[in-house]
Amino acid sequence: MALWYHDTVDQKVNFEKARTTLENKQLGDKLLHLMRNLRILCFLLASILPSHAVLSAGASADSEDIPSLTYTLVKTFPHDRGAFTEGLIYQDGSLLESTGLYGRSTLRRVDLSTGLVRQQVKLPDQFFGEGIAVLGGKIFQLTWQEHKGFIYDLKTLKLEDAFPFSSEGWGLTTDGKSLIMTDGTNRIRFIDPDTFQVTRSIDVFAHGQPVKMLNSLADVKGVLYANVWQTQFILQIDPATGKILGSIDFVGLLPTSDYARYTDVMNGIAYDTQADRLFVTGKDWPRLFEVKIKAR
Numbered sequence: 001m002a003l004w005y006h007d008t009v010d011q012k013v014n015f016e017k018a019r020t021t022l023e024n025k026q027l028g029d030k031l032l033h034l035m036r037n038l039r040i041l042c043f044l045l046a047s048i049l050p051s052h053a054v055l056s057a058g059a060s061a062d063s064e065d066i067p068s069l070t071y072t073l074v075k076t077f078p079h080d081r082g083a084f085t086e087g088l089i090y091q092d093g094s095l096l097e098s099t100g101l102y103g104r105s106t107l108r109r110v111d112l113s114t115g116l117v118r119q120q121v122k123l124p125d126q127f128f129g130e131g132i133a134v135l136g137g138k139i140f141q142l143t144w145q146e147h148k149g150f151i152y153d154l155k156t157l158k159l160e161d162a163f164p165f166s167s168e169g170w171g172l173t174t175d176g177k178s179l180i181m182t183d184g185t186n187r188i189r190f191i192d193p194d195t196f197q198v199t200r201s202i203d204v205f206a207h208g209q210p211v212k213m214l215n216s217l218a219d220v221k222g223v224l225y226a227n228v229w230q231t232q233f234i235l236q237i238d239p240a241t242g243k244i245l246g247s248i249d250f251v252g253l254l255p256t257s258d259y260a261r262y263t264d265v266m267n268g269i270a271y272d273t274q275a276d277r278l279f280v281t282g283k284d285w286p287r288l289f290e291v292k293i294k295a296r
Contacts, residue, residue, distance in 0.1 A: 078115035105129030131172030142169030202242035
């Protein structure tokens with residue numbers, strides 16, 4: 001069964017931009033309050049559905065049922081409620097984070113234990129920051145619809161170069177050789193980090209239907225983890241075939257009591273390879289979570 005609401009969404013909704021362009025502030029506040037309540041309602045409805053009813057991903061129409069997974073909460077960390085998280089990486093004891101929205105996009109280094117920003121680079125206002133990956137001592141950062149990516153020095157965050165790409169930019173990770181990118185469709189592209197040419201791609205299906213809106217990515221022990229935009233599910237994807245190996249249900253991870261006016265969807269996955277720790281968060285979430293994945 002396809003994602004029960006994502007096919008009606010044609011593009012990302014920029015709540016901040018919508019708010020600032022409303023001429024009547026009082027009307028704008030009422031509209032945002034309604035949007036927040038509708039979003040919470042969607043999450044609550046998802047919590048009463050089995051995970052296979054929310055998915056539309058796998059390798060083929062005749063593939064076996066996708067394993068339904070859940071999580072154990074290990075630890076909670078503070079997270080900047082004003083960070084519209086688009087990319088997240090654990091790197092040498094701290095987090096690298098890419099944040100979005102026009103006029104607010106950044107690349108930042110964040111202290112894991114306190115959530116405080118230690119280093120930050122602000123993108124020009126015309127760019128909407130998206131996914132990031134670290135490869136060869138460099139940080140690669142996508143932008144959403146600008147068809148341009150940026151390359152930074154890993155230690156200093158100094159901008160060193162830029163690169164073009166033809167699609168929208170959503171999620172980014174690496175397997176140590178290629179940059180691996182999502183564009184909001186069900187396609188995942190593998191890109192040469194020197195030429196920025198696509199070397200191969202995989203398409204993600206379940207029960208014969210494409211899984212659209214694949215967003216933030218992480219490589220976890222050779223398996224791709226992907227947020228599905230507008231849901232609280234993360235998919236485990238075989239990078240060789242596109243087959244979905246599991247669907248992780250995070251419905252209810254962020255308590256409704258933590259929702260504020262601009263709290264948005266789950267997004268952002270980071271993996272600590274040395275300590276085998278998995279971290280997840282969301283856009284404008286006040287918390288970041290360390291979790292362990294387990295079978296239902």
